[in-house]
Amino acid sequence: MNLLITGGAGFIGSNLVRLVAKQPEVRKIVNFDCLTYAGHLENLTGVEHPGYVFEKADLRDKYAVIRVVKQHDITHVMHLAAESHVDRSISGPGDFIQTNIVGTFHLLEACRDHWQGREGVKFHHVSTDEVYGSLGETGLFTETTSYAPNSPYSASKASSDMLVRAYHHTYGLPAVITNCSNNYGPYQFPEKLIPVVIQSILSRKAIPVYGDGLNVRDWLYVGDHVEALWLVLNQGRSGETYNIGGLNEKANLHLVELICDLVDEIKPSLGGGSRSLITFVKDRPGHDRRYAIDASKIERELGWQPAHTFESGIRETVAWYLNNIAWAAAVTGKIMA
DSSP states (O other): OEEEEETTTSHHHHHHHHHHTTOTTOSEEEEEEOOOTTOOGGGGTTOOOTTEEEEEOOTTOHHHHHHHHHHTTOOEEEEOOOOOOHHHHHHOTHHHIIIIIIHHHHHHHHHHHHTTTOOSOEEEEEEEGGGGOOOOSSOOBOTTOOOOOOSHHHHHHHHHHHHHHHHHHHHOOOEEEEEEOEEESTTOOTTSHHHHHHHHHHTTOOEEEETTSOOEEEEEEHHHHHHHHHHHHHHOOTTOEEEEOOSOEEEHHHHHHHHHHHHHHHOGGGOSOGGGGEEEEOOOTTOOOBOOBOOHHHHHHHOOOOSSOHHHHHHHHHHHHHHOHHHHHHHHTTOOO
16 A cells, blocks of 8 residues: 555644554555645654655645655555644635635546556545534434535535545545544644633633534544444445534533543643633634534444544543644744735
8 A cells, every 4th residue: 555645744644644654564654745734744653664755735736636646656545634623714715715625626626537447446535524514402413414515624524525526426436534523632733722721721821713613523533533444445346425523512611621620630730710711702704603514424334433432532632732832833923924
C-alpha cells in the first residue's frame, strides 16, 4: 500500500498518520499538506516510518496533485484536507469552495487517470455530519438522510461528497465516504470549542458560548475516529457511505461546564471557579441546533464501536492540553488571518 493522506499535518490527519505508521502493510505514507494556519509539522513529532514522506503542496494546484499521485505511485487515498471552521466559512467562503470542492476534483481526476484499469486501489473521502443540516430534539442522521447543508463550510463538503459519489458511479472509481460527528482530542487547533475553552481558562479570559449554549453535538474521540477510518479504508465496500459517531450528545454549555470542572480538578493551582468565566455571546448565523449520528451501519457491517466513553475521552483530552501548553502556544503563534 502506497498511501496518500491529505491534510496529514492537521488535527485528525496527524492522529491518523500516527496510527497508520504502525501498520505493517503500509509501504509508503505520503503526507500531503500545504500547512495553512491549522496544519503544523509539530503535530507529527516522533512519528517514525521507513516510507514516510512529507509533501508540502496545495490541492488547489492540480499539477502538484498529479505529480504526487504519479511520483509516489499512490494506491490508496485518505482525503482529509479541508477548510473546516464554520466561522471562517461565514466570513470568507471562497477558500472553502476552492479547497474543498475544486481541490477534491483535482485529486479525483489525478487518481482516475493514474488508476485506469488497476485493481487493489481505493479512494476514501472523509466528510462531516454537517452536510445533513440540523436535527430537532429527536432523531439521528443515517447514511440515507437527505443533505441539507446550512453553512458555506457544510455546503462545500456536501459538494465534495457528491463529486466522490459521482466518480464512483460514472467512472467506477473505487471510493468510500465517511461522515463523522464532532471530533475532540490531542492536536486540535485552538480555534475549536474544546481547546478554546481550555485556553480561556488558563489565561483567565471570558469563555465565549454562542446563543443559549444549548446547541447539541455528538462528540467522537479522535483516536476512535482514526481507527474507524482505517477500518473503512481496508474493509468498507466501494460506493458505500459510513457514518461514524461517538454516541455522546452534549449541549455546548454542559460541555463547557464539564471542562471547567475538570481543569479546576486537575489544575487546582489556577484557583478554581472557572465556570464564572462563561460568557454568552451573540449566536452565529445559521447555527445548527442539533447533530446526532446513527453509527449502527459501521458497527453492524465492520464491527466498529468507539473504545472511549465520553468521560474517559474528555478527561484524557483536558489532561493532554494542560500538559502541552507549549504546543498550543507554538501553533497559535502561527495563525494567518
